[in-house]
Amino acid sequence: EDQVTQSPEALRLQEGESSSLNCSYTVSGLRGLFWYRQDPGKGPEFLFTLYSAGEEKEKERLKATLTKKESFLHITAPKPEDSATYLCAVQHTGGFKTIFGAGTRLFVKA
């Protein structure tokens, strides 16, 4: 059964303090791994799709990387506006559903 585990559950950073969020996954053939950002009371918003091990993608202060068993979301010099819940999700080959992890709640203090 497909499984997505994110760590830590919550992360508190000072503004400018870089860190990484982890997403470990178990899937029978990876079709795609996704990162989403969710603000309180809103729906998740797409950030990245990664397809194969070794792939990296960047957007502003965020960089997502992928290995055969996990993905990392690196946050460089975060700002308070980066505070949100970051969700990791996977799709497996031959399937249509996207399975989400529980998320990491990020708090960035000025």
Next chain:
Amino acid sequence: DSGVTQTPKHLITATGQRVTLRCSPRSGDLSVYWYQQSLDQGLQFLIQYYNGEERAKGNILERFSAQQFPDLHSELNLSSLELGDSALYFCASSVAPQEGEKLFFGSGTQLSVL
């Protein structure tokens, strides 16, 4: 704004009742997904439709049902409601269930069962 519209935004009802949640996908998107999000369960996949047909099913209870209409809007029906059904229900859409297809989420319907 994702382009996905969900109504109503809030719904308060009593145990045993039945409610209907509505979703209009982005223009041009053929695939609709329903998710349930609660504090202790995270975002749980319920069901997916593509161009009117059911494509994938998750942990959807028998008391819940959904459909996608010819105009591509979708409805999620929840019946015999229990306290534990209180949650945020999200609809998402995509062009098609293709490889690496990203989802666009609506702002959700907050259901409170009292």
